[in-house]
Amino acid sequence: MHKASKEIKAMLPEIDLIIEILDARIPFSSQNPMIAKLRGDKPCIKVLNKSDLADPDLTEQWQSYLEREQGVKTLAVMASQPEKIRQITALCHKMVTKRAGEQTHVLIMGIPNVGKSTLINVLAGRTIAKTGNEPAITKMLQRIDIGNGIILLDSPGMLWPNLENKNSGYRLAITGAIKDTALQHDDIAAFLAEFLLLLYPETVKTRFQLAQLPEREMELLELIGKQRGCLRAGGKIDHDKVAKIILSEFRTGTLGRMTMETPAMMEQELVELEVIRAEKAAKKLLRKQKHK
Numbered sequence: 001m002h003k004a005s006k007e008i009k010a011m012l013p014e015i016d017l018i019i020e021i022l023d024a025r026i027p028f029s030s031q032n033p034m035i036a037k038l039r040g041d042k043p044c045i046k047v048l049n050k051s052d053l054a055d056p057d058l059t060e061q062w063q064s065y066l067e068r069e070q071g072v073k074t075l076a077v078m079a080s081q082p083e084k085i086r087q088i089t090a091l092c093h094k095m096v097t098k099r100a101g102e103q104t105h106v107l108i109m110g111i112p113n114v115g116k117s118t119l120i121n122v123l124a125g126r127t128i129a130k131t132g133n134e135p136a137i138t139k140m141l142q143r144i145d146i147g148n149g150i151i152l153l154d155s156p157g158m159l160w161p162n163l164e165n166k167n168s169g170y171r172l173a174i175t176g177a178i179k180d181t182a183l184q185h186d187d188i189a190a191f192l193a194e195f196l197l198l199l200y201p202e203t204v205k206t207r208f209q210l211a212q213l214p215e216r217e218m219e220l221l222e223l224i225g226k227q228r229g230c231l232r233a234g235g236k237i238d239h240d241k242v243a244k245i246i247l248s249e250f251r252t253g254t255l256g257r258m259t260m261e262t263p264a265m266m267e268q269e270l271v272e273l274e275v276i277r278a279e280k281a282a283k284k285l286l287r288k289q290k291h292k
């Protein structure tokens, strides 16, 4: 992370504008916390991709919040609407003034699986070979001339979000950004079930034809398991199977258009994170003093 941050800093003078692609279902957890610190006055567009899977009301809320609080421009897009994606080009020209013949250099970044390649291919009008998802930006930087005087500098998809926020880790696993996750399948499903009970209870009730909703996430998973016949020998619920069903239904949008975080939740979690950091720092100091 430190190395990546140094590399971005070194590249910045060459860059006119930054495009950060966010997953519209998790605009907080999919953003790169370094960008805010590093970009200074550099213009920035936050593209909320996969908005076909996200809650439209919350996408609007996030757009206003990001524009107001972070001074960036935002655009909500989806792969199925390429004409909306192509608006990015016009927005770049609106935000960066160049003399005739001069090119605009745009750094484009995003976590793995956010849809960066899909967007680049639409913007370039051709298929561009994917950059690897490796943590060495400049080495792997790909320059793509998308016409209209714009050069995209494509950085490899990287997972930078502060995974010290456990909730972000879960949300990244649920949306599919973290694939080979250290987290257990059923643990992720339990987090998803808790979120569903909290934010989308009626949708869950209808989708799984439940007369009443339970209070706890584990009970919800049991009910879904029974409903879908996920049983093992002896009539016990096959938790792995239930987890796969609920995760797949969320990821494909079968459960409905859902967003896992709101600006208010983000602010709350950032405060909690500060408390955790302060506690960690205090413990570290105590250890140091003890060993003196």
Ligand code: G4P
Residues within 6 Å of the ligand: 049, 050, 051, 052, 053, 077, 078, 079, 080, 110, 111, 112, 113, 114, 115, 116, 117, 118, 119, 130, 157
């Ligand atoms: P990346 O370069 O950021 O890693 O992402 P990439 O474009 O490869 O997209 C990752 C997955 O997300 C792909 O699905 C892609 O089709 C899907 N995707 C991209 N944009 C959108 C969007 O706006 N909405 C939805 N619903 N999906 C989107 P995949 O299953 O991994 O591959 P494929 O089956 O599409 O080939």
